[in-house]
Amino acid sequence: MKLAISAALVGSASAWSTLTMKAQTPNSRRNILQKGAAIATAIAAPAAANAYAVPDLLYPFEALEPYIDAPTMKIHHDKHHGTYVANINKATEGKDEVDILELQLNALEAGPAYRNSGGGHYNHAFFWDEMAPPDEAKKTKPSAELEAAIDKAFGSLDDMKAKFEAQAAPGAVFGSGWVWICASSDGLKLVGTPNQDNPLMKGVTDEVMFPILGLDVWEHAYYLKYQNRRPEYVSNWWNVVNWDKVSENYAYVTENKAGVPVRG
Amino acid sequence: MQQIISLLSIFAVAAHAATYDLPPLPFGLSALKPMISKNTLQIHHGKHHAKYVDTLNSLVAGTHLENQPLETIIKESYKSNKSIFNNAAQAWNHSFYWQCMKAKGGGTPDESSHKQLCDKINASFGSYANFRKQFAEAANTAFGSGWAWLVSDRKGNLSVTKTIGAENPMVASGRLIPILTCDVWEHAYYLDYANLRPTYVDTFLEKLVNWEFVAENLERAMDSGRNWSC
Ligand SMILES: [Fe+2]
Numbered sequence: 001m002k003l004a005i006s007a008a009l010v011g012s013a014s015a016w017s018t019l020t021m022k023a024q025t026p027n028s029r030r031n032i033l034q035k036g037a038a039i040a041t042a043i044a045a046p047a048a049a050n051a052y053a054v055p056d057l058l059y060p061f062e063a064l065e066p067y068i069d070a071p072t073m074k075i076h077h078d079k080h081h082g083t084y085v086a087n088i089n090k091a092t093e094g095k096d097e098v099d100i101l102e103l104q105l106n107a108l109e110a111g112p113a114y115r116n117s118g119g120g121h122y123n124h125a126f127f128w129d130e131m132a133p134p135d136e137a138k139k140t141k142p143s144a145e146l147e148a149a150i151d152k153a154f155g156s157l158d159d160m161k162a163k164f165e166a167q168a169a170p171g172a173v174f175g176s177g178w179v180w181i182c183a184s185s186d187g188l189k190l191v192g193t194p195n196q197d198n199p200l201m202k203g204v205t206d207e208v209m210f211p212i213l214g215l216d217v218w219e220h221a222y223y224l225k226y227q228n229r230r231p232e233y234v235s236n237w238w239n240v241v242n243w244d245k246v247s248e249n250y251a252y253v254t255e256n257k258a259g260v261p262v263r264g
Numbered sequence: 265m266q267q268i269i270s271l272l273s274i275f276a277v278a279a280h281a282a283t284y285d286l287p288p289l290p291f292g293l294s295a296l297k298p299m300i301s302k303n304t305l306q307i308h309h310g311k312h313h314a315k316y317v318d319t320l321n322s323l324v325a326g327t328h329l330e331n332q333p334l335e336t337i338i339k340e341s342y343k344s345n346k347s348i349f350n351n352a353a354q355a356w357n358h359s360f361y362w363q364c365m366k367a368k369g370g371g372t373p374d375e376s377s378h379k380q381l382c383d384k385i386n387a388s389f390g391s392y393a394n395f396r397k398q399f400a401e402a403a404n405t406a407f408g409s410g411w412a413w414l415v416s417d418r419k420g421n422l423s424v425t426k427t428i429g430a431e432n433p434m435v436a437s438g439r440l441i442p443i444l445t446c447d448v449w450e451h452a453y454y455l456d457y458a459n460l461r462p463t464y465v466d467t468f469l470e471k472l473v474n475w476e477f478v479a480e481n482l483e484r485a486m487d488s489g490r491n492w493s494c
């Protein structure tokens with residue numbers, strides 16, 4: 001039933017990517033309600049000008065110390081993420097409100113504002129929620145299903161981490177970008193993407209894939225604390241990865257064949 | 265002790281002749297304070313730039329590009345070897361960027377000492393103010409990590425462009441000659457300006473541009489045009 005609705009809504013290239021939109025989620029119901037509300041108030045007011053918002057962090061700015069410092073978290077969240085949100089709000093002003101997840105698929109065709117600012121909003125919202133304070137993160141671990149998928153794709157969790165770190169090195173993602181573990185039609189895949197691109201966007205990777213773990217390797221993500229030492233930032237970052245959330249992401253994308261919804 | 269160390273380093277250089285050496289900064293580490301801090305220059309030159317140079321040298325060692333001029337390596341690797349290109353172009357871009365700045369620089373180029381440059385800016389942009397607006401726009405909108413450039417053709421027609429990553433106008437479509445650049449990778453300004461790239465770019469234009477160097481570059485670009493047409 002879910003699949004039928006999704007497939008009816010989107011006609012796109014591969015069997016896997018036809019399933020990327022999720023008509024059945026609360027977010028979409030919200031959109032439908034909001035569309036109704038928008039029509040009702042259209043005469044009185046233009047469509048919502050601030051469709052997207054920066055979600056509050058689930059932990060204080062200093063909670064990821066000493067691995068990610070409080071000033072970095074504050075500027076990264078309030079200013080960088082804030083700017084992406086302001087810009088995607090500007091670009092979508094006066095248009096029907098669409099969940100940020102659903103903007104990803106056609107972001108390349110929709111133009112640089114959608115690709116850069118829409119991508120920037122989704123990626124950062126996704127990133128904040130997969131992290132937790134180190135003492136909590138330490139108690140989390142991949143679910144049995146996720147562990148099996150990791151073992152199958154990478155050999156072991158340690159092997160996955162080593163490959164991830166290599167992909168996150170400055171020579172592999174040159175300049176600004178992200179590193180992702182994604183669910184694909186062929187198990188888990190590791191990819192790097194430039195700037196604010198992500199594998200949910202058609203045309204970024206060979207097929208559309210669903211991220212379950214992502215790391216921001218823009219310099220702004222680590223420069224105040226690590227400067228040129230990106231590899232140290234990357235290896236330290238494992239200390240704040242919330243594997244319970246990553247496992248949840250994995251369960252969600254395998255069940256729904258859709259990207260993980262984000263707050264904001 | 266000091267002597268032993270320098271003897272050792274001379275020996276090290278002789279033993280592994282580098283294709284390209286990291287040039288020293290053309291000013292002191294504190295010379296650009298407070299516009300660019302000592303800390304930023306130390307890391308930017310001593311770590312980032314040095315790393316591009318080291319990586320370049322190790323990538324070309326034993327290949328046909330070893331000991332070729334840097335510009336040759338950039339042009340030859342552009343389409344064929346991304347990691348050599350990235351490191352070679354970043355080595356060049358940074359060497360060029362340092363020379364584009366000086367203490368007490370920036371503002372409008374001096375009409376009496378740089379007449380040709382002023383004429384070309386006016387002819388190409390209408391005014392210095394228009395040039396500055398276009399340059400700041402390019403620098404502020406280069407998404408991610410990149411560079412803003414003032415470029416010239418061989419006749420001295422100027423334009424502003426931006427590139428992403430290591431890309432350099434000498435190889436990018438159009439093949440124009442760089443005469444000024446501003447590094448807008450976040451590492452260039454993050455310790456001093458954090459997310460405020462526009463403030464860094466304004467400061468660069470207002471207080472740092474080395475117009476003597478830009479004027480020389482323009483002269484060379486036009487000379488190459490004159491030689492070209494012979
Ligand atoms: Fe970021």
Ligand SMILES: [Fe+2]
Binds near residue numbers: 312358447449452
């Ligand atoms: Fe740089």
